Amino acid sequence: MRLLQLALIVALASGFAAIFIYITGVSNLYDSYRLSDEEFGALQALQSSFQKCVSANGLGLQAVASKDYCQVTMQFPPDTIPKWSDPKTGELEGLSYDVNLCEAVATWEQVRNSTTILTKEFIDALPRGWEDYAWKRINKGIQLNHCENKTLCMEKLSLVLPETPPYVPKQFGKCAVIGNSGDLLKTKFGKEIDTYDVVIRENGAPIENYTEYVGQKSTFRLLNRGSAKALDKVAELYESGKETLIIKTTIHDIMNKMIREAPITNPVYLMLGASFGSSAKGTGLKALEFALSICESVDMYGFTVDPGYKEWTRYFSESRQGHTPLHGRAYYQMMECLGLIKIHSPMRAGPKRVVKWVPSHSLISAARIASEKLLRWLGAGSEEPLASCSIVKKQVKRKYTGISSLGKAALEHQKHVKGTTMYPLERSLGHGQLCLVPAR
Numbered sequence: 465m466r467l468l469q470l471a472l473i474v475a476l477a478s479g480f481a482a483i484f485i486y487i488t489g490v491s492n493l494y495d496s497y498r499l500s501d502e503e504f505g506a507l508q509a510l511q512s513s514f515q516k517c518v519s520a521n522g523l524g525l526q527a528v529a530s531k532d533y534c535q536v537t538m539q540f541p542p543d544t545i546p547k548w549s550d551p552k553t554g555e556l557e558g559l560s561y562d563v564n565l566c567e568a569v570a571t572w573e574q575v576r577n578s579t580t581i582l583t584k585e586f587i588d589a590l591p592r593g594w595e596d597y598a599w600k601r602i603n604k605g606i607q608l609n610h611c612e613n614k615t616l617c618m619e620k621l622s623l624v625l626p627e628t629p630p631y632v633p634k635q636f637g638k639c640a641v642i643g644n645s646g647d648l649l650k651t652k653f654g655k656e657i658d659t660y661d662v663v664i665r666e667n668g669a670p671i672e673n674y675t676e677y678v679g680q681k682s683t684f685r686l687l688n689r690g691s692a693k694a695l696d697k698v699a700e701l702y703e704s705g706k707e708t709l710i711i712k713t714t715i716h717d718i719m720n721k722m723i724r725e726a727p728i729t730n731p732v733y734l735m736l737g738a739s740f741g742s743s744a745k746g747t748g749l750k751a752l753e754f755a756l757s758i759c760e761s762v763d764m765y766g767f768t769v770d771p772g773y774k775e776w777t778r779y780f781s782e783s784r785q786g787h788t789p790l791h792g793r794a795y796y797q798m799m800e801c802l803g804l805i806k807i808h809s810p811m812r813a814g815p816k817r818v819v820k821w822v823p824s825h826s827l828i829s830a831a832r833i834a835s836e837k838l839l840r841w842l843g844a845g846s847e848e849p850l851a852s853c854s855i856v857k858k859q860v861k862r863k864y865t866g867i868s869s870l871g872k873a874a875l876e877h878q879k880h881v882k883g884t885t886m887y888p889l890e891r892s893l894g895h896g897q898l899c900l901v902p903a904r
């Protein structure tokens with residue numbers, strides 16, 4: 465009898481859902497996802513607020529919506545002349561880019577709540593962490609044969625592998641990420657940049673002789689493979705202090721030697737990043753990812769994001785072969801209009817510039833929950849902070865060394881997640897995180 469009732473209710477409910485979909489004309493793409501009216505409303509409101517935001521701040525960019533509540537196309541004006549061509553195919557960059565807002569809000573929220581430094585506890589807790597993962601983070605890891613000799617593997621990683629995360633989400637307040645674009649020489653942002661709590665730079669970007677434009681402060685430096693191989697040179701770039709160096713590639717024998725012998729006294733870590741697919745490969749985006757994982761707010765300087773770029777230049781050297789400036793500009797504008805970052809550039813130079821029409825926190829949060837449901841992400845819409853964990857491991861009692869006075873936002877976050885450390889699982893974004901729960 466119970467069962468029959470239930471079946472009836474299910475039949476009725478799906479019947480109503482079908483009628484509702486028919487009446488409102490919602491694309492039946494969604495009919496099996498069972499989002500509520502409010503949830504559809506949130507996605508719709510996000511899309512329309514996002515479109516207004518892009519029009520108001522994008523310097524000619526437009527976000528064209530499709531019927532699908534998640535999809536928008538970032539469109540440059542038809543008279544835009546693309547200058548960059550793919551070195552492999554010779555093809556010029558396109559003038560329109562599709563973005564999925566639902567994926568973006570869900571993904572970046574996960575980044576904001578995760579730890580992005582590779583640690584020993586992560587490798588230990590990851591199933592087959594040493595056999596399947598650790599050796600891949602070592603240059604010539606193939607020779608290590610899946611860390612058959614774990615001692616040897618650990619030796620190679622020891623200089624860059626802290627036991628536990630050195631930073632927690634939202635640990636820092638206002639952060640600035642400084643790119644290397646030649647645009648930086650058009651505006652004297654130096655003083656403004658120095659007012660941030662944390663300044664994050666990239667690769668071999670010099671400070672000396674450019675302080676008027678790029679500021680003097682430096683807290684972190686994110687390095688790609690090329691720069692990390694000259695770790696000693698990089699460590700000299702900031703004479704008045706010690707930057708923490710974050711390497712986004714494998715640890716190299718040469719680097720190991722330099723750290724031991726040079727002697728480089730900077731803290732050096734490897735970055736453990738989420739995987740975004742092809743849209744997010746450059747150092748610039750990785751630096752934003754790192755910043756978003758440790759800061760309350762993130763501002764961006766020195767990226768090529770204004771119309772009319774002539775060639776890809778760096779502020780400290782001749783024109784270099786860069787990559788996809790229009791695609792980058794579209795992606796950064798998307799991030800700004802999702803409330804993740806604020807862009808500063810020669811054409812948006814007022815320090816008090818307000819990003820108009822940014823969707824409110826509550827709207828983004830509602831749209832994020834709807835998106836997670838739509839994408840069927842683990843833990844979607846749950847109040848339970850650990851619902852998105854697909855691998856949960858208890859860890860021994862830990863104390864955060866070096867984190868003396870966490871800010872209010874960081875403390876609140878720690879309370880929300882009950883002190884759990886969340887790590888992204890590469891290649892399985894949305895299908896859970898690795899969570900280390902403190903033992904009580």
Ligand SMILES: *[C@@H]1O[C@H](CO)[C@@H](O)[C@H](O)[C@H]1NC(C)=O
Pocket residue numbers: 613614615616619
């Ligand atoms: C593993 O590597 C260590 C450090 O290089 C070495 O001392 C040890 O002999 C190796 N063990 C085996 C079984 O090869």
Ligand SMILES: *[C@@H]1O[C@H](CO)[C@@H](O)[C@H](O)[C@H]1NC(C)=O
Pocket residue numbers: 670671672673
């Ligand atoms: C700064 O300028 C001086 C004088 O031109 C030069 O010797 C020095 O190498 C420059 N420093 C950097 C980091 O470019």
Ligand SMILES: *[C@@H]1O[C@H](CO)[C@@H](O)[C@H](O)[C@H]1NC(C)=O
Pocket residue numbers: 573574577849852876877880
């Ligand atoms: C991320 O953390 C914040 C607290 O800092 C919390 O309100 C939010 O629900 C978390 N999001 C997810 C997807 O766990």
